[in-house]
Amino acid sequence: xxxxxxxxxxxxxxxxxxxxxxxxxxxxxxxxxxxxxxxxxxxxxxxxxxxxxxxxxxxxxxxxxxxxxxxxxxxxxxxxxxxxxxxxxxxxxxxxxxxxxxxxxxxxxxxxxxxxxxxxxxxxxxxxxxxxxxxxxxxxxx
Amino acid sequence: xxxxxxxxxxxxxxxxxxxxxxxxxxxxxxxxxxxxxxxxxxxxxxxxxxxxxxxxxxxxxxxxxxxxxxxxxxxxxxxxxxxxxxxxxxxxxxxxxxxxxxxxxxxxxxxxxxxxxxxxxxxxxxxxxxxxxxxxxxxxxxxxxxxxxxxxxxxxxxxxxxxxxxxxxxxxxxxxxxxxxxxxxxxxxxxxxxxxxxxxxxxxxxxxxxxxxxxxxxxxxxxxxxxxxxxxxxxxxxxxxxxxxxxxxxxxxxxxxxxxxxxxxxxxxxxxxxxxxxxxxxxxxxxxxxxxxxxxxxxxxxxxxxxxxxxxxxxxxxxxxxxxxxxxxxxxxxxxxxxxxxxxxxxxxxxxxxxxxxxxxxxxx
Numbered sequence: 001x002x003x004x005x006x007x008x009x010x011x012x013x014x015x016x017x018x019x020x021x022x023x024x025x026x027x028x029x030x031x032x033x034x035x036x037x038x039x040x041x042x043x044x045x046x047x048x049x050x051x052x053x054x055x056x057x058x059x060x061x062x063x064x065x066x067x068x069x070x071x072x073x074x075x076x077x078x079x080x081x082x083x084x085x086x087x088x089x090x091x092x093x094x095x096x097x098x099x100x101x102x103x104x105x106x107x108x109x110x111x112x113x114x115x116x117x118x119x120x121x122x123x124x125x126x127x128x129x130x131x132x133x134x135x136x137x138x139x140x141x142x
Numbered sequence: 143x144x145x146x147x148x149x150x151x152x153x154x155x156x157x158x159x160x161x162x163x164x165x166x167x168x169x170x171x172x173x174x175x176x177x178x179x180x181x182x183x184x185x186x187x188x189x190x191x192x193x194x195x196x197x198x199x200x201x202x203x204x205x206x207x208x209x210x211x212x213x214x215x216x217x218x219x220x221x222x223x224x225x226x227x228x229x230x231x232x233x234x235x236x237x238x239x240x241x242x243x244x245x246x247x248x249x250x251x252x253x254x255x256x257x258x259x260x261x262x263x264x265x266x267x268x269x270x271x272x273x274x275x276x277x278x279x280x281x282x283x284x285x286x287x288x289x290x291x292x293x294x295x296x297x298x299x300x301x302x303x304x305x306x307x308x309x310x311x312x313x314x315x316x317x318x319x320x321x322x323x324x325x326x327x328x329x330x331x332x333x334x335x336x337x338x339x340x341x342x343x344x345x346x347x348x349x350x351x352x353x354x355x356x357x358x359x360x361x362x363x364x365x366x367x368x369x370x371x372x373x374x375x376x377x378x379x380x381x382x383x384x385x386x387x388x389x390x391x392x393x394x395x396x397x398x399x400x401x402x403x404x405x406x407x408x409x410x411x412x413x414x415x416x417x418x419x420x421x422x423x424x425x426x427x428x429x430x431x432x433x434x435x436x437x438x439x440x441x442x443x444x445x446x447x448x449x450x451x452x453x454x455x456x457x458x459x460x461x462x463x464x465x466x467x468x469x470x471x472x473x474x475x476x477x478x479x480x481x482x483x484x485x486x487x488x489x490x491x492x493x494x495x496x497x498x499x500x501x502x503x504x505x506x507x
Contacts, residue, residue, distance in 0.1 A: 051270075
């Protein structure tokens with residue numbers, strides 16, 4: 001079982017966009033809510049060495065094409081080993097998408113790094129555990 | 143046009159310098175209309191109402207004036223607006239002037255202001271113009287086989303052209319090694335692959351009377367402002383659409399073009415644009431550059447002015463400066479960098495290729 005991301009689909013051309021949009025970019029019609037799996041492949045990526053104010057340097061940005069047909073902008077912890085076409089999973093952390101294509105241990109480490117101070121970590125681990133339990137099993141590798 | 147680069151004059155002064163030179167060249171004192179192009183003057187200079195401001199500053203306070211904006215292609219949008227009012231028979235002559243003043247601000251601030259032309263969601267990820275260009279460059283290298291050396295040679299060539307242009311921001315040659323070893327900006331793009339931050343203004347006069355050079359075709363093409371909404375990152379649909387409209391209006395194709403000014407804000411964009419405009423077959427942009435076809439003296443000189451890379455890129459001045467360079471080339475006035483040409487093509491990119499233009503100019507026999 002894998003995570004789903006909120007997206008929108010155009011009732012006319014079936015185009016899917018994420019994050020959700022009110023109106024299709026190609027038709028002036030309202031889009032419908034849609035869910036797509038949070039896995040896909042890297043379309044391109046770059047590392048910005050002097051990012052804008054408020055962002056860490058170096059800043060890793062990727063465009064990921066999700067299997068459900070939408071392309072997403074994502075941050076990444078690193079781009080070492082990433083190639084165009086690499087399979088990645090995408091996580092929504094406080095409304096920012098992160099891509100990762102690493103093993104379970106690496107993902108756990110990133111999870112640890114992304115969450116804030118200890119109280120937040122405990123709450124996040126608790127939430128993640130409950131979520132896993134609720135779904136029948138915890139999120140594993142693809 | 144004014145010399146591009148770091149200038150101490152105010153934007154209205156720069157625009158006035160360019161405008162008065164264009165009016166004198168055209169032998170017109172008072173045009174029927176004034177079309178002003180400025181991308182972000184409110185943020186860069188703190189002044190607004192640019193149509194009226196420049197009209198009054200120029201001594202043309204009673205001439206109908208408009209300001210036009212399509213991000214970094216604003217200059218060409220102003221040329222189009224003037225062309226349309228003449229074609230519609232509303233005016234007989236129009237003065238087009240565009241410019242930007244940016245170098246007095248720190249680079250991060252300039253980057254931030256230019257970055258406002260990016261989709262807000264994508265900007266919230268820290269995307270700047272170089273970041274988006276880096277994403278496009280990597281995809282183009284992967285899917286279209288552009289080599290880093292070919293991309294870097296574009297910068298080397300355009301710097302070499304800039305040496306011979308007295309209006310250029312940079313008048314020094316650079317070596318291939320210097321380009322390929324310059325500071326990394328947005329992997330795989332390096333500093334010398336990117337155009338500079340420049341001040342400057344450019345102007346021209348359009349008239350309904352027969353002149354030495356005519357606009358044979360002009361076309362606009364659009365693409366979603368969101369890069370994530372595009373299926374192809376490695377060519378610009380906005381350029382392809384604009385080229386199709388321009389060629390149809392002109393009644394001829396890319397085979398008639400002798401010289402081109404392309405929007406090389408980032409060096410790989412020249413290769414992409416060469417192919418998008420049909421000037422070289424798909425997949426041959428890099429080869430044409432390596433073989434020297436696009437150098438002054440080659441089969442199809444591209445950016446004899448030095449392009450955005452060396453002439454500089456004062457945003458809204460650029461589209462007009464491209465047309466000015468082509469007019470000089472077609473009239474035989476491009477001293478030191480003159481090419482043999484009867485038809486010229488200018489291509490201008492607005493934002494990250496969201497609002498592009500292709501213009502065809504033809505010398506009258």
